[in-house]
Amino acid sequence: EDQVTQSPEALRLQEGESSSLNCSYTVSGLRGLFWYRQDPGKGPEFLFTLYSAGEEKEKERLKATLTKKESFLHITAPKPEDSATYLCAVRDYGGATNKLIFGTGTLLAVQP
Amino acid sequence: NAGVMQNPRHLVRRRGQEARLRCSPMKGHSHVYWYRQLPEEGLKFMVYLQKENIIDESGMPKERFSAEFPKEGPSILRIQQVVRGDSAAYFCASSPGTDRSNEQFFGPGTRLTVL
Numbered sequence: 001e002d003q004v005t006q007s008p009e010a011l012r013l014q015e016g017e018s019s020s021l022n023c024s025y026t027v028s029g030l031r032g033l034f035w036y037r038q039d040p041g042k043g044p045e046f047l048f049t050l051y052s053a054g055e056e057k058e059k060e061r062l063k064a065t066l067t068k069k070e071s072f073l074h075i076t077a078p079k080p081e082d083s084a085t086y087l088c089a090v091r092d093y094g095g096a097t098n099k100l101i102f103g104t105g106t107l108l109a110v111q112p
Numbered sequence: 113n114a115g116v117m118q119n120p121r122h123l124v125r126r127r128g129q130e131a132r133l134r135c136s137p138m139k140g141h142s143h144v145y146w147y148r149q150l151p152e153e154g155l156k157f158m159v160y161l162q163k164e165n166i167i168d169e170s171g172m173p174k175e176r177f178s179a180e181f182p183k184e185g186p187s188i189l190r191i192q193q194v195v196r197g198d199s200a201a202y203f204c205a206s207s208p209g210t211d212r213s214n215e216q217f218f219g220p221g222t223r224l225t226v227l
Contacts, residue, residue: 034215043116043203043218044155087155091214097168098143098207098214099157 002027006088006103013078013110021073021106023088033071034100035064036087044087047073078110114139116206116219124225131191131198133222137206144187145205145216146172146179155203161187162209194226 003026013019025033032051036044048057050066057064061082063074073086085107089100117136125131137144146158157171161181172179176194181187191198201223205216 032214036218043118043220046215046217049215089155097160097170098216099145099160099168099171100147100155100216101157102147102155104154 002090002092002101004088004090004101004103006086006106008106009104010107011109013075013108015079015110015112016077018074018076018078020075021086021108023071023073023103024069025071025088025090027090027092027101029092030090032091033066034089034091035071035073036089038085038087038105047086075108078108080110080112083108083110116204116217118202118204118219118222120222121220122223122225124227125194126227127195128193131194131224133189133191133202133204133224135187135189135204135206135219137187137204138217141206141208141217143207143209143214144181145207146187146189147203147205147218149201149203149221151200158189191224194224196226199224199226 005024007022032049034049035047038044048064053068055066061076065072085105087105089102119134144161147155149155159172159179160168176192178190201221203218203221205218207214207216
């Protein structure tokens with residue numbers, strides 16, 4: 001059964017203090033790993049898709065990387081506005097479905 | 113360039129009533145997905161639809177829940193005879209339908225409260 005585990009559950013950083021969030025996954029065949037950002041009371045906002053081990057993508061202070069078993073979301077010199085819940089999800093090769101399996105997220109708080 | 117639209121944003125129902133949640137996908141998107149987010153839990157897949165077809169409903173409870181995506185108009189998630197355990201945020205997502213770039217874009221959600 002597909003599983004996605006995110007760690008830590010919560011992370012508190014000082015402004016400018018870089019760190020990484022982890023997403024470990026188990027799928028029969030990966031057809032995409034997705035990172036989303038979710039602010040309180042809002043829907044998830046798409047950040048990145050990674051398809052194969054070794055792939056990296058960047059957007060402003062965020063960089064996502066992928067290995068065969070996990071993905072990291074690196075946050076460089078974060079600002080208070082980066083505070084949010086970061087969600088990881090996978091899609092596997094199971095049939096015709098495009099459903100995403102989500103982890104429970106990492107709640108990031110960046111203090112000024 | 114409107115994103116995924118959902119309405120209502122907030123819905124209050126009493127036990128036993130029906131709830132109807134609507135979702136209009138992004139322009140050009142023909143695939144719609146419904147997810148449910150319970151307090152302190154992650155997003156859980158419910159159903160995947162294309163126009164006039166249900167592709168995967170493996171995450172949807174067998175009773176009281178139904179979904180449709182008609183040829184014209186929004187996708188509807190219908191919950192009959194709501195119970196308190198149905199209280200949650202329901203999110204709709206859409207994608208363009210091609211395989212490689214099949215990122216799902218989410219709407220703002222409908223927060224259902226069952227009294």
